[in-house]
Amino acid sequence: MSGFKINRNALLIGAVLVFIIAGGIYWNSTKTQSKEHLIISTTTSLYETGVLDTIKPMFEIEHPEYNVSFISQGTGLAIETAKNGDADMILVHSPSQERGFLESGYGVNRKLFAYNFFIIVGPMSDPAGVKDMSPGDALQTFYAEGLAGNALWGSRGDNSGTHSKEKGLWRATGFDLDSIKAETVEGSNEPWYIEAGAGMTATLQLANEKEAYTLTDMATYLKNYKNGNIELVTIVGQGKETLNVYAAVLCDPEENQRGMYDGSLLFMEYILGEEIQEMLVDYGVEEFGSTLFKPWIPELETPDSEIVQWVEEYAYFDGTECPEEYRHLPGNLYD
Amino acid sequence: MAQSALRSTGTSPATYTINNHHTSFDLKMSWQAISEGISEALRLILTIDRTVIEITFRSLTIASLATLLSTLIGLPLSLVITMKEFPGKNTLKFIFNSLVGIPTVTLGLFLYTLLSRSGPLGSMELLYTVRGIALGQAILILPITVSFIISAIESKDEELRDLTRTLGASELETSIAVLREAYSGVSLALVSSFNRAFAELGIATMLGANISGLTRVLTTAIALETSKGELGLSFALSFILLLVVLFLNYVIRLLQGGLDS
Numbered sequence: 001m002s003g004f005k006i007n008r009n010a011l012l013i014g015a016v017l018v019f020i021i022a023g024g025i026y027w028n029s030t031k032t033q034s035k036e037h038l039i040i041s042t043t044t045s046l047y048e049t050g051v052l053d054t055i056k057p058m059f060e061i062e063h064p065e066y067n068v069s070f071i072s073q074g075t076g077l078a079i080e081t082a083k084n085g086d087a088d089m090i091l092v093h094s095p096s097q098e099r100g101f102l103e104s105g106y107g108v109n110r111k112l113f114a115y116n117f118f119i120i121v122g123p124m125s126d127p128a129g130v131k132d133m134s135p136g137d138a139l140q141t142f143y144a145e146g147l148a149g150n151a152l153w154g155s156r157g158d159n160s161g162t163h164s165k166e167k168g169l170w171r172a173t174g175f176d177l178d179s180i181k182a183e184t185v186e187g188s189n190e191p192w193y194i195e196a197g198a199g200m201t202a203t204l205q206l207a208n209e210k211e212a213y214t215l216t217d218m219a220t221y222l223k224n225y226k227n228g229n230i231e232l233v234t235i236v237g238q239g240k241e242t243l244n245v246y247a248a249v250l251c252d253p254e255e256n257q258r259g260m261y262d263g264s265l266l267f268m269e270y271i272l273g274e275e276i277q278e279m280l281v282d283y284g285v286e287e288f289g290s291t292l293f294k295p296w297i298p299e300l301e302t303p304d305s306e307i308v309q310w311v312e313e314y315a316y317f318d319g320t321e322c323p324e325e326y327r328h329l330p331g332n333l334y335d
Numbered sequence: 336m337a338q339s340a341l342r343s344t345g346t347s348p349a350t351y352t353i354n355n356h357h358t359s360f361d362l363k364m365s366w367q368a369i370s371e372g373i374s375e376a377l378r379l380i381l382t383i384d385r386t387v388i389e390i391t392f393r394s395l396t397i398a399s400l401a402t403l404l405s406t407l408i409g410l411p412l413s414l415v416i417t418m419k420e421f422p423g424k425n426t427l428k429f430i431f432n433s434l435v436g437i438p439t440v441t442l443g444l445f446l447y448t449l450l451s452r453s454g455p456l457g458s459m460e461l462l463y464t465v466r467g468i469a470l471g472q473a474i475l476i477l478p479i480t481v482s483f484i485i486s487a488i489e490s491k492d493e494e495l496r497d498l499t500r501t502l503g504a505s506e507l508e509t510s511i512a513v514l515r516e517a518y519s520g521v522s523l524a525l526v527s528s529f530n531r532a533f534a535e536l537g538i539a540t541m542l543g544a545n546i547s548g549l550t551r552v553l554t555t556a557i558a559l560e561t562s563k564g565e566l567g568l569s570f571a572l573s574f575i576l577l578l579v580v581l582f583l584n585y586v587i588r589l590l591q592g593g594l595d596s
Contacts, residue, residue: 012590016587017399017402017403020396020399021396021399021400021403022393039463039546044562048559048562048563051546052455069463069546069547069549070546070547071463071544071545071546072544072545072559073544079542083453084451084452084453084454085451085452085453085457086451086453086462086463174441199559199562200562201562201563201564202562204564220563220564223564223565224564227564227565227566228367229368229564229566255453
């Protein structure tokens with residue numbers, strides 16, 4: 001009897017598995033696989049706004065021979081993925097890391113395509129009393145009040161573009177972050193600088209629970225605030241120091257064996273084109289109640305404007321978005 | 336056709352947003368996301384949301400392929416380990432038992448370096464594919480399959496007296512184990528393996544990268560929505576995952592035909 005049961009069960013479980021697998025394979029095979037498969041590794045804050053999923057079908061209608069996939073990672077990991085040859089281009093927001101990518105020989109043809117501003121959020125009561133200060137003054141106050149036990153700072157601590165920006169802000173105030181973050185609140189062992197080692201939402205929730213201040217991108221903050229996950233408010237708004245610039249960088253076809261250089265160049269040209277640049281202007285208003293990105297290309301028409309000066313200072317390398325030696329058959333990208 | 340709740344395009348923001356007409360902040364943190372999750376899960380199921388069905392079936396396909404592969408290797412392997420005497424047998428069992436607890440991110444990272452285009456197996460083009468994730472999950476669950484089957488066989492094997500003696504089990508214990516019949520243990524091994532593969536996140540993230548329409552599965556979608564702050568939608572997907580697990584286990588229970596009677 002026992003033997004019969006083993007067979008019956010094995011058969012039935014096997015049948016269920018076979019059924020599901022057959023269904024899955026059928027469903028997979030009904031998809032068109034004949035297209036060229038473009039893989040773009042991108043920063044989470046960009047992907048999670050949904051803007052790339054909006055661009056994807058537009059690009060695929062324009063260029064039906066391509067199928068675009070996005071891999072959403074922190075800037076650091078996105079660059080690693082590209083270096084490993086598992087992506088064709090990157091969309092990121094960390095000039096220093098982008099420069100490293102170019103200098104490593106894996107990246108070519110960097111182009112800026114959009115910008116916005118980070119904000120510093122914190123508890124409504126503003127225990128450090130920094131409302132509307134400049135970012136530099138605010139950070140100095142956070143440090144002093146933090147050591148006094150009156151305020152906490154929450155950091156992403158995950159090597160993302162936002163984390164890199166935060167470190168840059170501390171550096172700009174003249175602090176050596178590595179040493180001040182190890183200091184503890186006077187008279188205790190409690191840290192004033194909390195490293196989450198997590199994504200933006202998790203860090204915002206941590207800041208919310210701990211009544212800490214943190215640096216965030218606008219989109220993730222708005223989404224969490226609107227959904228009632230956090231009640232932090234904007235403490236320090238946009239300014240030169242909190243500028244956030246998004247860049248696209250292609251993988252050097254001589255290093256990257258995926259062979260999709262032409263496709264990634266097309267995608268880059270597409271997001272720099274009028275259609276996407278215009279779309280960015282009011283993207284996010286419906287869903288987030290605020291615009292999220294400012295297109296970069298239109299700003300170039302007024303080269304003397306304040307914002308162009310800021311961006312050139314913050315995100316240009318040696319006076320250009322991509323020095324000559326890192327350009328590869330750029331066509332008319334830099335005309 | 337219902338608009339997909341997971342397709343975060345700007346063209347369908349209305350369906351993407353979960354109802355959140357909250358006025359007070361105090362109580363909703365704890366419960367609102369969960370209650371939203373329940374109603375959203377029902378809505379996604381009742382409207383037969385295309386994306387949710389797609390990623391659910393992708394999860395099922397991957398877990399099934401992984402279980403099948405792991406069974407094809409693990410079942411003969413377990414039989415050899417339990418029935419044959421050879422040097423290092425206990426060490427082998429110890430290794431399989433220990434590997435049950437391997438962190439999925441570690442295994443995922445290891446497999447990523449193997450399957451990456453710059454890795455030794457890069458030419459197989461398994462990275463970012465359903466097959467690649469299934470292979471990874473199969474490796475992950477192989478120790479579960481093997482350990483559980485070994486344990487099931489060893490616990491009931493009345494005929495193999497040598498083995499019984501090795502285990503040092505009393506006659507009473509052996510009798511009870513035999514009464515339970517090994518098949519329930521073997522099917523438990525397969526069900527546990529399947530569930531592990533189905534609910535696993537680390538390998539699916541490292542090898543699949545959560546690509547929409549290609550490698551997005553239930554767990555990676557949950558992680559994405561959580562990361563976006565869409566906690567209601569995360570809970571909704573989690574409930575769907577749990578429902579599928581419950582349903583599958585219930586069906587298997589039925590197939591076993593009155594195990595407890």
